[in-house]
Amino acid sequence: MEGLGPIRVSKKDSEDGQPLSPMARIFHQPYGDVYTMTIMGFNTPINHLVFKASLRHSLLKHPRFSCLPVLENGGEMRWVKTEVNLDNHVRVPVVDPNMESPDKFVEDYASNLSKTTITKSIPLWDVHLLNVKTSEAESTGIFRIHHSLGDGISLMSLLLSCSRKASDPEALPTIPTIKRRNPRNSGGLTSWQFLLKLWWLVLLCWNTIVDVLILLGTIFFLEDTKTPLKGTLPLGLAQRRFVHRTISLDDVKLVKNAMGTTINDVMAAITQAGLSSYLNRKYGDDKTYNKGAEKNNNNLPNNIRLRAALAVNIRPSAGIQAFDDMMRKDNKARWGNHIGCVLFPFTIALREDPLDYIRVAKVTGDRKKSTLEAKFTYSMVKFSPKCFTNKISSFPNRITLWFSNVPGPVEEISYFGHTVAFIALSAYGQPNALVIHVVSYANKMKIALSVDENIISDPHQLCDDLQNSLDLMKNAVITNQRTDPKLYTTG
Numbered sequence: 001m002e003g004l005g006p007i008r009v010s011k012k013d014s015e016d017g018q019p020l021s022p023m024a025r026i027f028h029q030p031y032g033d034v035y036t037m038t039i040m041g042f043n044t045p046i047n048h049l050v051f052k053a054s055l056r057h058s059l060l061k062h063p064r065f066s067c068l069p070v071l072e073n074g075g076e077m078r079w080v081k082t083e084v085n086l087d088n089h090v091r092v093p094v095v096d097p098n099m100e101s102p103d104k105f106v107e108d109y110a111s112n113l114s115k116t117t118i119t120k121s122i123p124l125w126d127v128h129l130l131n132v133k134t135s136e137a138e139s140t141g142i143f144r145i146h147h148s149l150g151d152g153i154s155l156m157s158l159l160l161s162c163s164r165k166a167s168d169p170e171a172l173p174t175i176p177t178i179k180r181r182n183p184r185n186s187g188g189l190t191s192w193q194f195l196l197k198l199w200w201l202v203l204l205c206w207n208t209i210v211d212v213l214i215l216l217g218t219i220f221f222l223e224d225t226k227t228p229l230k231g232t233l234p235l236g237l238a239q240r241r242f243v244h245r246t247i248s249l250d251d252v253k254l255v256k257n258a259m260g261t262t263i264n265d266v267m268a269a270i271t272q273a274g275l276s277s278y279l280n281r282k283y284g285d286d287k288t289y290n291k292g293a294e295k296n297n298n299n300l301p302n303n304i305r306l307r308a309a310l311a312v313n314i315r316p317s318a319g320i321q322a323f324d325d326m327m328r329k330d331n332k333a334r335w336g337n338h339i340g341c342v343l344f345p346f347t348i349a350l351r352e353d354p355l356d357y358i359r360v361a362k363v364t365g366d367r368k369k370s371t372l373e374a375k376f377t378y379s380m381v382k383f384s385p386k387c388f389t390n391k392i393s394s395f396p397n398r399i400t401l402w403f404s405n406v407p408g409p410v411e412e413i414s415y416f417g418h419t420v421a422f423i424a425l426s427a428y429g430q431p432n433a434l435v436i437h438v439v440s441y442a443n444k445m446k447i448a449l450s451v452d453e454n455i456i457s458d459p460h461q462l463c464d465d466l467q468n469s470l471d472l473m474k475n476a477v478i479t480n481q482r483t484d485p486k487l488y489t490t491g
Contacts, residue, residue, distance in 0.1 A: 020077040022382045023337035024148040034147040034429035041137025041421035048092045054416035058162045064149045091128045102132045114240040114428040137421040151337045152406040166412040176407040211373040223398040225305045228282040230400045231433040231455035244424040244448040245463040258477040269361035272346045274466035308403040310344040312374035340374030354472040401434040408441045424448040
């Protein structure tokens, strides 16, 4: 296909015979058998013949997508190269073009995938091409990839390498960048700067000790409050429901600039506010939960402990990296599962000023930036996998949800010649009732929920609450800027 160059991986960078990393092995445990789901809407019907031909010259050139995880006699798992038959990986179901509810069909199709796994006799990925016109797209592609193949940063890098700018079919998409704070000072330090840096190091050590103790406590005994969002699921597959909602990235940036925070802070605040509204409604409907609540519109019990396991990229370079760079073995920002875990507490409360959610989220976010908790969890898995895996199985059941935020393409792209309407990321396999993924695409952001319907029966209502939370924050910013523009920053 014109404009789509093959992915090139040198022989020395091949994965054949390489052992699985400790983090990749975690995803082959019964409690961690996780699959990522990338749902992409396209503005045109899918030409499945072009799609398959393009996969052969792109995805199959990546070693992980043509290797099997094989368990050796000594108990070690290795990547072993195998021949790939694309017919085993690309599914094109015959669909009724005149169906009554195409959106529901696509949603049900993705949900049914969560009841199944990919046989271990082939590489652990497949693609489902649905030529069904929905309210958001002319067609939909669902990419199911086992998490042991790579984390969200790796998969987004691969997606961008297979894409081109919609405005220029010959040009690769712009790689989204994230500025990471750099405490280094090229010049000499003044006495005041030295004291500030010394204080920062003391604070970093203290925060890390506290966070590690809380993490260990959670692994052994510390559990979140039982709420309508929390459920203990059995090991193995439970059917999930995948729903997603598009919000305006410009609205998010408006709030971010006005409050002097980051996009991550705003998304955490939106989640915090949306979960608070959702739970308040649930507690009001079910009086069996309603203990300690006030006798007014606030139905929330006091002191709810609700935490998310937040996936954190621990590579030295922040953000998405160029695919060719990630595939080099001498590059520190390598392909794979280079993620740690941070326990992020959400304060569940109703607030008169919706901007208070952002203020609280910023304080929590700044606090979590001054800790080595994510690197500790990664190192714990890496250097003591046997003793850690015996205890980690109870960890997901003690928290409420998983949360991930991945930067996506900064402009509209085409994938194998098909212009992309939206990108939604999700996952299944975790023993939690709720998983939230956020990904940006051009001037939009997509919030995707993966829920267990036995516990969260109305995920679309939760999406409404999340979107309404952003609307309230945006309206509050606009109102306050009109009243007193000097109170808010503009950049």
